[in-house]
Amino acid sequence: MDLLAYALQVLTVIVAPLVVGLAMGMDRKITARMQNRRGPPVLQPFYDVGKLLSKRPMLLSELQATFAGAALLFHAAALALFVSGSDLLVTFFVSGTGSVCLVMGAFSARSPYSFIGGQRELLAILAYEPVLFLVVLSIGMRSSFLVGDIQGGLLHDLPLVLLALVPVLVVLLEKSPFDVPTAHQEIISGPYVEYSGPYLAILEVARWFQLAFVFGMVTLFFWSGDAVISIAGKLALAFAALFATIVIDNASARLTRENMVSFMLIAGIGLVAINLLVLFILKGSI
């Protein structure tokens, strides 16, 4: 039994980023449909990664490769910690380290767009990390920090906290109005600009791992005793969150850096605070 559970966890760590890749394909398809286009095939992200892997590598500095690899491994480690049911806070910090590695990779290639991209990515971190941190802490406050022990009741008790995760996802998915770091018309693709070929593929997969962790946090909000209902509900919740970000993406234009930081902090912190306050008033304790 133990071995089986273990195998299942390993499988989840491998499959989850693939599911995210598929979701990215769906994202592009849905976006295209919203813009009255046909859009690429759903498997497009995998074609892209495959193609990138086959291209000739090209670098500015060997540290770029180091940090790309580090980003991948940290995000993968975060997902593994998450799936194995360990501490959510630690998972959050490890995943944050992965994001920081991306920034360091961007800085280690001395190039104008990459430099600006790194600066902006730091601002994005300033914008979404506190909100993510608060989400993690409110989950811990409500039930437990141990992912394995978190069961049910979160959606009911912390609806606004879940809502606060949506803008975080907008930033992480690099979507308007908060695609400030990678703004493709202004600064090409920000921190990614000096990455090409296999190294870009590594970063793309790292992003999938990261998103798998954050979407995993979204799925924590739904829980049911019945495994089938539980999994269906979790997937539905994650898809709903993704769909919300797509709608926001297509209905808004990019905001400035300052707007991003202030909106994220005010709205994110505000939502969590209101949620906790209401909970406190209703239940008398948190």
Next chain:
Amino acid sequence: MSAGELLAVLLFLVPMIGAVVVLVGRSVPVIKVTVAAVTVVLALSSVGLLLVLASRSFAPLAIEAQALYPLSPVLIVADLALTALFIIIGWRLRSMIIAAAAALNLALTVLLGAWTGFSESDPAMLIDNLALIMALITSLVGSVIAIYSFRYMREDPRQPRFFAVTLLFLGGMNAAVFSNDLLWLFLFWDVTTLCSFLLIAHDGTMEARDAARRALAITLGGATAFIIGAVLALEQYGTLSISDFPVAGLGGLALLPLSLLAIAAFTKSAQLPFQSWLLRAMVAPTPVSALLHSATMVNLGVYLLLRISPSIVNAAAINWLVALISGATFLASNILAMTQRNAKRVLAWSTIGNLGLVAMCVGISTSLAIAAGVILLLYHSISKALLFLSVGAAKEGLGSEDIEAMEGMRAKMPFVSAALFIGIFTIVLPPFGMFASKWIISSAALTFPLLIFLLGVGFASTLVYYFKWVGNILSAAPGSRRVTLRADPLPANYKWTLGSLMGGAIVLSALIGPVIRYLVQPFIDRHFILPVGTNDLNIFTSSGEFPVLVLLLLVGLIFAGLAIIVRPGEEEMSKPYASGEDFDFESRGNYFASEAAVMQGIKVSEGAGVLLVVLLIALPIALEVM
């Protein structure tokens, strides 16, 4: 005299004697030999003390005043003389505030002395694990800084003065953390005040004198709060012995001594609204900053808070105020650090923030939080010393402490860059020591939900200002000639001192399990019930678990492995993309706010600090009246 007592006495007496020798000897060889000898004694005795305490399974070591007989009368005289000296200094500086505060201190010291009949409360010194940790920090980190100064201060004409004061500082600090008698603690508290004043003024420029005067005014004001607190403590609790402070049932006026001692601690640890002296102290030579920020001085403030934490924890009327003041300090200092471009100022704000975090732990008042505070204090000292000393070495190579000047430094000064990276990583990133305590604080803060909002923004700001800096160092032009780590022409002195701190930071991170179990837990256990259980590889709390060693191995593997595997060939190197142009660009970091906005931010946060501090004094009085 037992071995433990002997070692303890050595720890504070030898540096003081060394200081005198340095002053008398004056020539450089004498200074070098003396300082080296003192550092050896300090290192050996502090480790020896650790072993002695370990052999008695960390039961606190009490030293009666009689055991130190010839010392205690000397100390009383020294106490009065020192306070009188401050009056003279105040007079010479034409600062009425300093003179008045010193005069008040003198009067109150005499009053206290007369009241107790000039006899110490027993035990006069108490060496428990908290004191031991502090002594280890001061002795080991302080020694490294002293040795580093050999090179850094080599062209300074006032070396005897510098090294004498530094040694006195280390001795005073050790004595202060051993003291259990408030009057003794007050004496050594003042010794550190005097030393910091002298060291900050070391350069003798107008700016340095101004900074020193400001530091003296604030910390002496803090000393006044301290001594009033001591008088009230004697009146309220009937004792000057900290270990005999009541830990329960405090209310009304009985809270006032705690408030005043906390305020004294805030001045020493440069918490809002008293932070200004530490920032101005940046004019001093870099080893002084390192000393103030990591081995001595600011640590003493939070040490006092931790020392009286058993009483504060149960004083529910005021502990939330302590948490708020330091929480506000943490948030404000981290946000302000993002706006600075001078590396030392960034580090100064970061120190203030981290000490705020430690003080906040005391305010949160759960055993988990206090354990986190002690851990944070320990790991912060090492990393901060490493960072300051690296900035000093970088300044020697670059001629500037500006973060912008460090652009692409990794190509030119790989050793210093590596030291800065390790310093920053051990402060910010998991799974190093500082991170572990931040993780525990985050779970501990759940009992005080308001704080988690401050923590979230504060932690993210930390990432921003440190990695902006890291980014600048990393940003080396492609194809520029690289100096290899081995061929780095950095002086051997710097390589050894920085190297030992790097090694220390990493090894201690790996040993966090034993550190918590043997160093931190005995202190917590004596006063609280601690829910952090640890086996040597993992730390567990009631709400989560943290596989430190696994993560550390992971990080080691990631970086070492990647550095070995990824060796891109020449043909893989290309030019940076700049829309087809070939040029190097000028980069500017992001500092977000104008000078005026920063000043305003400081004013606002200082205002909030003043308000909270006034409340901290007013509340016990108000409670008494009602």
Next chain:
Amino acid sequence: MMTLESKMRIRSPWIMHFDTGSCNGCDMEVWALLTPRYDIERFGAMNRANPKQADILLITGPVTKRCEDRLRNLYEQTPEPKLVIACGDCASTGAPFHNCYNVNGGVDKVIPVDVYVPGCACRPEVLIDALVLGLSKWREKAAGADKEAEG
């Protein structure tokens, strides 16, 4: 026989467009490719605006003398394997600007070109054709490489 690699490559042609001094007529047609009417994203193409991440360079204009170095620079920054498509008469031959003192007269004077697209301005439909042609050339190249590898 086609390897997985080349299959992926053909399904994900990322483009970069560079204007070497055209009259902007062709540029508008190139951008039209991204609009819902032509939507080349359905072939997996994406506009990256970055040579390092591009597979196909869409070049318009007759390559002015000032542009020459930039064009070569961008070409060198594009990692192998790559395709160059000269879009419009200008880029193909330089004809509309024939005899001007300041132009090179065609992309192929500076870098190797794989596909020439005629028209002043070139039509989007033809551009899509060119893309398909380029990809099929690629397929041939890949097949050739496979054969070489086998033989």
